[in-house]
Amino acid sequence: MLPVRPAVSKMKPYVPGKPVADVQRELGIVDLIKLNQNENPLGPSPKAVKAATAAMREVHTYPEGSSRALRQRLAELWNLPDDWFIVGNGSDEVFRLLAETYLEPGDRAVVPAPSFAGYPLVIELMGAEVVRVPLAADGAMDLPAMAAAVVSSGAKMVFLCRPNNPTGAVFAEELFPRFMAEVPRSTLVILDEAYREFDETEFDARGFLTQFPNLAVTRTFSKIYGMAGFRLGYGVLRPALIAPFYTVRDPFSVNNLAAAAGLAALDDTEHLDRTLALTQEGKSFLYGVFERLGLPYTPTQANFVLFDVGRPAAQVYEAMMRLGVLVRPCGSFGLPTSLRVTVGTAAENRRFAEALARVLEKPLGSVLEAFDNL
Ligand SMILES: Cc1ncc(COP(=O)(O)O)c(C=O)c1O
Structure with a gap:
């Protein structure tokens, strides 16, 4: 066997967010929303x-x-x-x-x-x-x-x-x-x-x-x-x-x-503006969800939010995945009770909120209603 460079043999591979195709193949879930890699939910320009x-x-x-x-x-x-x-x-x-x-x-x-x-x-x-x-x-x-x-x-x-x-x-x-x-x-x-x-x-x-x-x-x-x-x-x-x-x-x-x-x-400033508006709206919705569920979160300047579920996040991640909602467990960041969610479209954010509430067995109640009235 050819020896691997010592520097390389000490390295751990990068753990990316789980690809949709893997979840579909492993769990047979077709209707999946992907909120685990901070991508733009509107797609490219x-x-x-x-x-x-x-x-x-x-x-x-x-x-x-x-x-x-x-x-x-x-x-x-x-x-x-x-x-x-x-x-x-x-x-x-x-x-x-x-x-x-x-x-x-x-x-x-x-x-x-x-x-x-x-x-x-x-x-x-x-x-x-x-x-x-x-x-x-x-x-x-x-x-x-x-x-x-x-x-x-x-x-x-x-x-x-x-x-x-x-x-x-x-x-x-x-x-x-x-x-x-x-x-x-x-x-x-x-x-x-x-x-x-x-x-x-x-x-x-x-x-x-x-x-x-x-x-x-x-x-x-x-x-x-x-x-x-x-x-x-x-x-x-x-x-x-x-x-x-x-x-x-x-x-x-x-x-x-x-x-x-x-x-x-x-030069497609219109696409950028649309994405920004969607992100700002989605952030306030998600903040409302975390407040309602009593989960600490970090106010964000990006298109994702880190929140703490106060229990092993890997289990919450798995359960949400089974409901067709893919988020990012943060164990690899050294944050074993935290998850990171990308701000999605309004429909995706709502589905995320419903899945999270269901997994945590907590009522969402007025958060969704408040946004229904907007
Ligand atoms: C902070 C940060 N920097 C860089 C990257 C990688 O960007 P790129 O796709 O351009 O390689 C990421 C991707 O998740 C990121 O979160």
Whole structure:
């Protein structure tokens, strides 16, 4: 047997939300709603679908390797030069490029905990050490503690997630410049803004990017743009930091269809506005449900809500799945009594509420009526 690299043999695989097809096959449930991976319940922008369909005609040709057209449009939207953008096969590829390019065995990288599992994965892949810093009480990053951990561990990299997955909480904008001042310039700060478009608070990532040369911001088309299956995301950082990525990366990691769809999706503001309105309405409904059922929840700036069922959440998850409602149990985040639900359509949210009340054997009563009267 060929020995596996020690770094790889120590890693645990990423646990994604359960695919619908698996539940359908295992439990024979056909009518299933999927609220477990923070996708857009309205689907992709029709303009993105049209652009991808048109791009099918060119699928016999290799993609332009750097997704130039998409970078140029992003450059206009961000008002930054286009060589500040790296497009990836999901923002996951951007995290991997950052780790592969800048981390070596023995290096350290700081991550918040609980947060997105993709960060430890790429750090461990490089044989580097993950330093975990617990979240603050409000579910956002504890920026002073993270800065202190960077300094004391000599970390080369630190990941921030705003809004954070799975809590949906955000740190206040005014805390960020102090954090950046405390972190050495030789440490790369990666700010993952996968859910930024849902966030109603002030936060000027662009302003910070121009101010701090060791900052990288990542975004994705998987969430509000409804294109998770296409695998498209990007990073914004200094051209000198991006340049080596073109040596490391698969030259054609972003396919023609995804790049064309992304370009069209960026300009479909109507689809974005509709999604935002649906999310805001759905959030208030879900808050009402949790209050009615007496379940603690974390107020969110994203398109999902974390709530605590006060008992092993895996059982509640299983029982809800049998009722055709797929949510995310948070044991893998170290939160064994919590579940995370994606904000769905009004009908999906209602079905979620009914299934949850039934499993917990609690009455919902007036919550549904209140929304019936809207
Ligand atoms: C916080 C966060 N960052 C990044 C990602 C991955 O995004 P992508 O689909 O662009 O790889 C996710 C996906 O769930 C996420 O929750």
